[in-house]
Amino acid sequence: MQRREIRPTDVSYSQALEITGFKRLVFVSGQLPQCEECILPKDFDGQCRRAWANVERQLEAAGMTYANLVKVTTYLSERRLRKRNYEIRHEVLGEHAPALTVIIADLYEEGWMVEIEAIAAD
DSSP: OEEEEEOSSOSSSBSEEEEESOSOEEEEEEEOSSOTTOOOOSSHHHHHHHHHHHHHHHHHHTTOOGGGEEEEEEEESOGGGHHHHHHHHHHHHTTOOOEEEEEEOOOSSTTOOEEEEEEEEO
C-alpha cells in the first residue's frame, strides 16, 4: 500500500491522505469511553485513553495497528476538551498523521465525553 500525506500545514494530522494499492479497508464503529464491563472513567483523560484502547482492540482483531489508520473522527462533548484530546491523540499515535475530523456533539449517553471512529487500510 502506498500512502501520501497531503499536509500544507505542520500539524498532527494530514489535511488529506491518499492511499493506493491497498488490499483491505476496515471501518471501526464509534468506540466508547468505557471497557467491556461498562465501567466509565469519570475524567476525560481516562475516557479518551479507553476509547483509543477500544479502537486499538478493533484494529488488532483485524490484524492491524494504529499505523494502519487513514481517517479518524473524534466526537467531543465539549469544546474545552480540544487541547487535551489533541495531546492524548498525539501520545497515542506519535508521528502517525491520519486524516482527522473533530466534532463537538451531544453524545449518545450522558457522561460520555468522547467517542472515536476510524478507517484503517493495509
